[in-house]
Structures are given as C-alpha cells and as structure tokens.
Amino acid sequence: MASSRAFNKLSINRLSVTIKGGRGGALEVAHARILMMRALFLILYCVIGVRLFDLMIIQNIHLDFENKEASEIGNSRPAVPIVLDTEFKQVRADIVDREGVLLATSLKAASLYADPKYILTPEESARALSQIFPDTPYDIFLKKLQKSGRFVWLKRGITPSDQAKILKIGDPGLGFRDEYKRLYSQGELSAHIVGYSNLDGKGVMGIERSFQKLLFQNNEDKKNTDLMPSSSSDIPSLRMTIDIRFQHALRKELIASIKKFNAKAGAGIILDVRNGDVLGLVSLPDFDPHKPLSSGEKAQFNVVTQGVYELGSVFKIFSVAAFLETQKNPLSATFDAREPLKRGRYMIRDYHPEKRVLTLPEVFMVSSNIGTALIGETVGSEGIQSFYKKLGLLDAPDVSLLEIGKPLYPRPWRDINTLTASYGHGIAVSPLQLVSAVATIVNGGYKVTPRFVLPAEEPVENQGVKFKTQIVSQETSDVMRSLMRLVVTDGTAKKAQIEGYDVGGKTGTAEKPGKNGYDRKKLISSFVGVLPMNDPQYVIFVMLDEPKGIKETYGYATAGWTAVPTFAKIVKRIVSLKAIEPQSIEDKPFSHKQSVSNIRYKGDE
Amino acid sequence: MKTSRLVFCFILLCSVLTGFLLFIVSQKVRSIEYNIRTVDKFVSNEQESLRVLQAEWYYLNRPDRLENVIMDTKNQFKMTKVRSMDGTIFYSNPEDQPVHDVSMIPVPQLKPRYVQPLYVTHEKKSAPKAPLNKIIEDQKNDKSFESLLNGLEAAHGE
Numbered sequence: 001m002a003s004s005r006a007f008n009k010l011s012i013n014r015l016s017v018t019i020k021g022g023r024g025g026a027l028e029v030a031h032a033r034i035l036m037m038r039a040l041f042l043i044l045y046c047v048i049g050v051r052l053f054d055l056m057i058i059q060n061i062h063l064d065f066e067n068k069e070a071s072e073i074g075n076s077r078p079a080v081p082i083v084l085d086t087e088f089k090q091v092r093a094d095i096v097d098r099e100g101v102l103l104a105t106s107l108k109a110a111s112l113y114a115d116p117k118y119i120l121t122p123e124e125s126a127r128a129l130s131q132i133f134p135d136t137p138y139d140i141f142l143k144k145l146q147k148s149g150r151f152v153w154l155k156r157g158i159t160p161s162d163q164a165k166i167l168k169i170g171d172p173g174l175g176f177r178d179e180y181k182r183l184y185s186q187g188e189l190s191a192h193i194v195g196y197s198n199l200d201g202k203g204v205m206g207i208e209r210s211f212q213k214l215l216f217q218n219n220e221d222k223k224n225t226d227l228m229p230s231s232s233s234d235i236p237s238l239r240m241t242i243d244i245r246f247q248h249a250l251r252k253e254l255i256a257s258i259k260k261f262n263a264k265a266g267a268g269i270i271l272d273v274r275n276g277d278v279l280g281l282v283s284l285p286d287f288d289p290h291k292p293l294s295s296g297e298k299a300q301f302n303v304v305t306q307g308v309y310e311l312g313s314v315f316k317i318f319s320v321a322a323f324l325e326t327q328k329n330p331l332s333a334t335f336d337a338r339e340p341l342k343r344g345r346y347m348i349r350d351y352h353p354e355k356r357v358l359t360l361p362e363v364f365m366v367s368s369n370i371g372t373a374l375i376g377e378t379v380g381s382e383g384i385q386s387f388y389k390k391l392g393l394l395d396a397p398d399v400s401l402l403e404i405g406k407p408l409y410p411r412p413w414r415d416i417n418t419l420t421a422s423y424g425h426g427i428a429v430s431p432l433q434l435v436s437a438v439a440t441i442v443n444g445g446y447k448v449t450p451r452f453v454l455p456a457e458e459p460v461e462n463q464g465v466k467f468k469t470q471i472v473s474q475e476t477s478d479v480m481r482s483l484m485r486l487v488v489t490d491g492t493a494k495k496a497q498i499e500g501y502d503v504g505g506k507t508g509t510a511e512k513p514g515k516n517g518y519d520r521k522k523l524i525s526s527f528v529g530v531l532p533m534n535d536p537q538y539v540i541f542v543m544l545d546e547p548k549g550i551k552e553t554y555g556y557a558t559a560g561w562t563a564v565p566t567f568a569k570i571v572k573r574i575v576s577l578k579a580i581e582p583q584s585i586e587d588k589p590f591s592h593k594q595s596v597s598n599i600r601y602k603g604d605e
Numbered sequence: 606m607k608t609s610r611l612v613f614c615f616i617l618l619c620s621v622l623t624g625f626l627l628f629i630v631s632q633k634v635r636s637i638e639y640n641i642r643t644v645d646k647f648v649s650n651e652q653e654s655l656r657v658l659q660a661e662w663y664y665l666n667r668p669d670r671l672e673n674v675i676m677d678t679k680n681q682f683k684m685t686k687v688r689s690m691d692g693t694i695f696y697s698n699p700e701d702q703p704v705h706d707v708s709m710i711p712v713p714q715l716k717p718r719y720v721q722p723l724y725v726t727h728e729k730k731s732a733p734k735a736p737l738n739k740i741i742e743d744q745k746n747d748k749s750f751e752s753l754l755n756g757l758e759a760a761h762g763e
Contacts, residue, residue, distance in 0.1 A: 032613075039617055046621070050628060058632065102663040108653050185663040248668035 091180055092201055093215045094237035095194055095208075097244045098277070098454060103194050104208070106180035109157040112166060116147050119173030128169045129154065132162055145173070156199045157181040182208075184289040189247055192302045193240070193281045193401075193452065196289035204292070205300065207452060210402050211238060239454045246270050246280035249573035254282055254542070257566040261547035261557065267303035267431055268570070271539045273439040273530070275466040276448045278432075279538070281305075303543070305397075308405040308428040311543075312510030313367045313559075314438075314528050315424030317480065320364050321441050322387040323375045324476040331479070333360050333378075335371040346416055348373045348423075351509070351558075352492075364483045365491035367507060369423045376422025377415075384418050390471045391437040392447070393429050400452050405430045424508060431526075435541045438528050441480050442536040445472030485533045495564045496529060498571055500582025505529030505567065507559035512546070522546050527563035531571055531580075538574065542567045 095104040119125060126141035133155055144152045157179065158166075166174060182197050184190070195206020201216060203209035215238060254266040270280035283303040287295035301307065324330045337358050341348040350368050363371030376384055388394050396406045408428040410417040420426035432450060439448040446467035484504030488496045492507045508526040511518035526543040530536050547562040549555035574580075686696045 036613075043617075043621065043624070047624065054628075054632070102659060105656060105660050107657055107660060183660050183664075185660050186667055189667065189669065245668060248672075252669065252672075 092182065092197070095215075096237045096239050097190075097242050097247075098239060098279075099243060100239075101244045102185045103190050103240065103244070104182060104184050107183050108178050109181040110160070110163045110176040111153065111179045112155040112158055112163075113175050113177060114145055114152050114154050115150055115173045115175065116145055116152065117150055117173070118171075119145050120171055122146050125169055125171045125174065129166070132165045186244060186247075187290075188286045188288055189244065189251060190242065191286045191289045192283045192300075192304070193242060193247075193278075194289065196292050205403065206302075206401065207238070207240060210400050211453070214238065239456070241272075241277035241279065241452055241454050242281065243279045243577075245577050246574065247282065249570055249577065250280040250540075251282045251284070251286075253566050253569045253573070254284055256569075257542075257544060257547075257562065258284060261544060261550060261553075261562050263544040263547040263562075265303060265545040267307070267541075267543045267545075269304050269431055269435050269541045270570075270574070271435045271439050271448070271450060271541075273443040273448060273536045273539055276436070276439070276450045277454070278450050278452050281432075302401075302403045303545075304431045305399075305401055306403045306405045306430070308408055308430050309524055309543075310425050310428050310510045310513065311431075311434055311524065311526050312424040312508035313369075313372075314434060314506050314508035314526055315422065315427070316364060316367065316372045317438060317441060317484070317506050317528070318388060318391060318393070319372055319376050319379065319384065319422035320360065320483065321472060321476055321480050322379045322384055323360070324479055325387065325472060326379050326383050331360055334358065335360070335363055335368070335374045337363070337368050337370040339370075341370045341373050341419075343373075343416055343419060346419075348419065361483055361486055364506075365486050367487075367492050372423040373419040376418045379418075379422075381413060381415055381418040384422060385413055388421070388427075390447075391440055393427070393433055393437055397430070397433050397436065397450065399432070399450055407433060424510060431541050431543055434528065435539050438530070438541075439536075439539045441472055441477060442484070442530050442539065443467075443477070444474050445470045445477045447471050481530070481533050481536065484530060488529075492560045493527060493529075493564045493567075495560065496527070496568050496571075498568055498575075501531065501571065501575060501580070502533040502583070503529055503531050503568075503571055504533040505564075507564060509558040509560075523557055525557060525559040525562045527559050527567045529567045529571070531574065532583075534583075540567060540570055540574075542570065 092106045094102060094106070096102055114125075116122075122142055122145040126138050126145055129141045130136060130138040136155070141154065144154060154174075155162075163176060166176075180201065182201070184194065184196065186194075191206075193206055195203060195208040195210075197203045197208045197212075203212040203215065208215065250268045250270060254268050257263065258266045266282075266284040268280065268282045269278065271278055281304050283301070285295065285299045287299040292300060323333075327333065334357050337350060337353070338355050340350075348369050350366075350370055352366060354362075354366055354368065358366070358368055358371050360375075362368070363375065379387070385394070394407055394409060396404050407430070409421070410426055417426050436448045436450050440446065447469045448467060481504060484506055485502060486504075487493045487506055488504050493505055496503055496505060505528055508524075508528070510524045510526075511520055512522040512524060513519075514522065524543060524545055525547050526541065528539065528541045531538045531540065542563045544562050544566070547557040549557040549561070553561035575582075686694050688694050
C-alpha cells in the first residue's frame, strides 16, 4: 500500500512536475512573445514618432529655411526652380570671335504661358496683358486664353519688369517657364556671318544654322569635338575666324561709301591668305538678328556667299595668271589693242581704249578687255576652263556656311565664252570664291579654302602658309603680285596708294545684265586688293552695287572712283589695328618694275 | 533563459541604436544634399549673373559705340604731357611725341634762376664773438627794438 502510495505520489509528482514544467514553458514563451510584440510595437511607435517629428518639425524648419534662402538668392523674385546640371547642359553654346569677343550668348528669360482651364476672367487678363505688351492686340490674347487646351504660349522671353507686372494681375492660370533667349551682343555687325536662331533655339541662318547640332548638343559632347575649347568653362564656346575690329572697319567704310555714292548695296570681305581665315565679312543692307524680319527678306541675303555676280575686270587676274602658267616667254608677248576685237557677231571694246599694241603688264595695268580677250584666246577654252576649275571658280565653295551660291557659267562653253570670261563677263561667281582664288594666286600658288571657325587649340596668330596643294607656280605668283602692284602705282587704282604701304590689286567695273542685255548705267564696281604686296597677308574685297557718280568723281561710278578709295580707307584702319608699320626707304620696298624684269620664266632666254 | 533575454535585449538595443544612427546619418545626408543644392543654385545664379554681365560688357563695348563715344568726347579732354623722375617727357597723345629718339637727346631742364636753391652761397661767415643769446639778453634791458637790431648788427659786423 505504502509502496503503491509512494508510486502514486511519485507518479503524481512526476506528472505534476511535467504539468508544472509544461505550463511554465508555455507561459514563458507567451511572456516572451508578448514582450517581443510590445518591443516591436514600441519600436514601431518610436519609428512613427521619430518620422512624425522629422516630417513635422525638422523638415518644416528646412523648408522654411529653403524658402528664405531662395528668396534671398533670387533677390525677392519668385522662387525659381533649382537649375540642375542636366538643365545647364542644354544651354546653346556661345559664339565668340577669334579674340574671344562675345558674338552670341544665351541668357535666361521667363516665358509666359497660360493654362486656360484655370484662367478666372479671360477678358480682364487679356486686357491687362495687352496693356503690358502693346504690340500684341487684346483679341489675340483673348483668343489664346479662351482656348480649350491646357497649355498655350502667350509671350516668349519677357523682361523681369514685365514679369513683375504680370504677377500683379494675379490670375492663377498664368504661369512662367524659364527659357534661354539668344542675345547677339554685336547686333548688326556680325548678322550675316553669325546668323540667328529662332525662339525654339533652332539656327535659322549663318553659323547658328551651320553648327546647329554642335551648338545645341550636350556640353560634354561639345568638349569632345575639335571646335570647342576644352577649357574649364562650363559652357564651351565656338570660336569664329572673324575679328570684330576688322568687321567694324569694313562695315563702317562700306556704309559710308554706300551713302556717298547712293549705292543699292555693298559687300566686303577680308581673308587671310596664309590660312584662309575669313577675318571680316559684311553684306549690306544688313539686319538686326534680334528682329530679323523687321528689315525685310532682302536684308537677310548674304551678298558675299549667296550672291553670284559678273565681277568684270577683276577676273583678268586669273586669265593673265593662266597665260603666265601656260605660255613660254609670257612677259614678252604683245597684244594688238588698236581696234575693237570682232569675233563672230560679238564686238569687244576697251573702256579706256589705248588704241595701240600693249605688252602683258600694260594690258593688266590699263585693264584692256581686248588684250585680255586675246590672252584668253591664246590660252584656249580648255586651258581657261581647267584653270578656273582648279581655282575653284566653277564649283560651289566647300565652306562651313550653308548659305552658298553656285557659280553660273555658260554650258556648253563656246570659244566666245572664253574671250568674255577672260575679262569677267558671262561668268558669275560669289565674292567669296573670287577672294579665295585671288588669295591662291598671291600666296605662292597654294589653294586657299576659306574657313569661318577656328579649331579649339589653334593659336590665333598663324605663321606661314598652311595649305599644301600648289596649283600656281611661285614665279607666276610673284609676277601677279608685281602686276597687281603696277595697277595701283600706274594703273586704274591709283587712289589705293597709301604712303609707306605696298598695296596692290585689280579694279573691276561690270555692267549688270538686264532684260535687254547689259545696262550701261547699272554697274557693279569692285576692287580686290592685297596687303602688303611684298609679303601678302590679307586679301580685301570691296563691292558696290549700282553706285552713282557724284561731283567729286566727275560723274564716274567706276571702281577706280568708288571701290578703290573705300579699300584705301579700310586698309588705313587695318594697318592701325594690326600695328603694321610703314616701310622706310632702308627696308627695300617691294619694287614691281624690278621684280617683273628680274623674274625669268621657264623657256626664257 | 537569462542569457537569451540578455541577448534579446542586446539585439533590441543594437537595433534601436542602429536605427537611431541611421536616422542621424540620413538627416545629415539630407542636410548635405540640401546644402549642395543650395550651393549649386547659388553657383548657377552667379554664373547666370556673370553671363548677363559679360553680355552687357560686350554690348557696351561694341566697336561702333566706342568709336562714337571717342568722337563725342575727344574734344572735351586736353592732352597732357608728363615728366618722369629722370626728366623724360611722355606725351599722352602719341602724335605729339617728338620724332627723334627722346632717350638720346637731353631733355631741356629748367633754367637755374628759376630753381629755388637750398643753399644760396658757400661763403664763409665769421661767427659772432659773443653768443647770440647773450647779446639778446644784454639788450633786453634796453627794451627798444632798434637797439636789439643794432646789437645784432654789431655782433655780425665784427
């Protein structure tokens, strides 16, 4: 019994122990779980509490501070969205001249738009807007504000003062977006060469159009090209070859001449013969690039690159050069200019008939059409054509500008065309082509390709001739320089003489073609000159369209009276700008007579 | 059991501490990001201002405008010449500069009579026998200005 009691007690004890242990374990687990849940909830509440504290207190302080800072930075202007790098990279690149003078830049400006859905009173807002912008009538604003869409542009690129006035209207449907507006700091001065872009930042003309992709692409990409300087500047700039001082000298003198001779238009170009850099390019009339349509479409026509003209006697440079290149003993040749030259039904006359036999330098010096026609005839149609082609006068020039005119010449080319083309009639080229060809002749015979944009790392001042393709011999180049000098000292361009400077060139007076043949009263007077002749650096071309004779010129409107004095004034300005010193007697000036007589040609005895 | 609780408490503490630290770090990151944005914005605004100033500078310095300004104002200013310490004359208008090499030609100086000398003469003068103060003291009793002058004259004359 006792043993059974003891067994029962033991078993109960065991059971009780087991039961006790099981209960305790479960309780502990339950307690632990509850504790854990409490802790989790506590952490959760803490997190929520901290987050609430963060949102309500800390970030609120930050926002207040941010707004305050924004208003301080923005100089009490409405808070402007933060300009991030990505936004900054979309800015259209600046354009500068060869010396770094700013020609075009992009400035931030607000543009006004409307969300017609939120416009409270379209009539009142339209009235207020038409008062702020008097150039846009009330009905146009009203029409835009009553549109059904959610977005409509009202005015692009407005001034801060206009923006402030609009804010005072207080219509919630009116809003602003920051845009970049193109500013041309030199205005009309570089209008044709720099061009302009429209409101959407798309280049319409000039370099703005030609380099649209490069100017507008991502800044990092711009720096990877050869044309954008890899400087520390955030916005790279495109460097042009023009020098704004040359541009000003050219424009100023051309405007003065157009006014003086009551000319219809004018054009000028300055080209560096050593590297083909276009240092100045002026086409008149010009226009304000900020209001390109205000001057009419004609003003946007680039006379220098787009226009093709029969330029007359300046072409004698090329026909004489072709003669020198192809003939033996060319300087001893003579040409009978006693009578007008008759070929078929055509009669070729001289403007200033000498009525005698002329030597080659005399033909060039007195600008004899008869003599030059005979020169052309001697060289032959094939010879003249191939020479003109080599000089690039029969093809559109391969330059970075897109506004390019194609030359006009007779097709098929007959023998009579050779005669007329030798003195610059029956063939029309652009002034840019002419200047490039003249540069090729005087720089030692190396073919010049004009350029408008400088590579990023290239120094501004270049030394020596850059080009490699020689198409005219050095001897021919030297003789041509001498002959061009002769034109200034003894020929038709005596008014181009500047004391201390050896300038040379060739005049050209061409009658304009009309409905009934050439009009003798409508002239294109031009002069292409070289400075200095002893070491050619610049080719300067001046052209006046339909100049009128004045009392001072005894009624003449030919190149010698109009374009040549203009050229001389431009040269006087340029030598001051570039500090080209006049030559003294000790410096042994370039002697054209000595030079012509000393040069011996292949085949000369 | 106790150990597990301790471990649990430790993990809990670590979690709380880590959470707190992460919160602090996130706040600092936010603050720094905000600062960067503010500085970026400031730099951007400054760059924009510089661009505006640069555009204005080149607009105002257009060659035609400068030429007009010069033509308008050139008669208002008189050209001057400046003499350096070594006597060389520099002309503000280069056209007035003499053609010859200035450095090789002596620049005309002021005539001696116009120059105010510091020492007029080097002649020796005999010193007064009696000290000047003594003479003045002696003459004080006289109280007449003439006697004082006479006394001084006598002192120099001897």
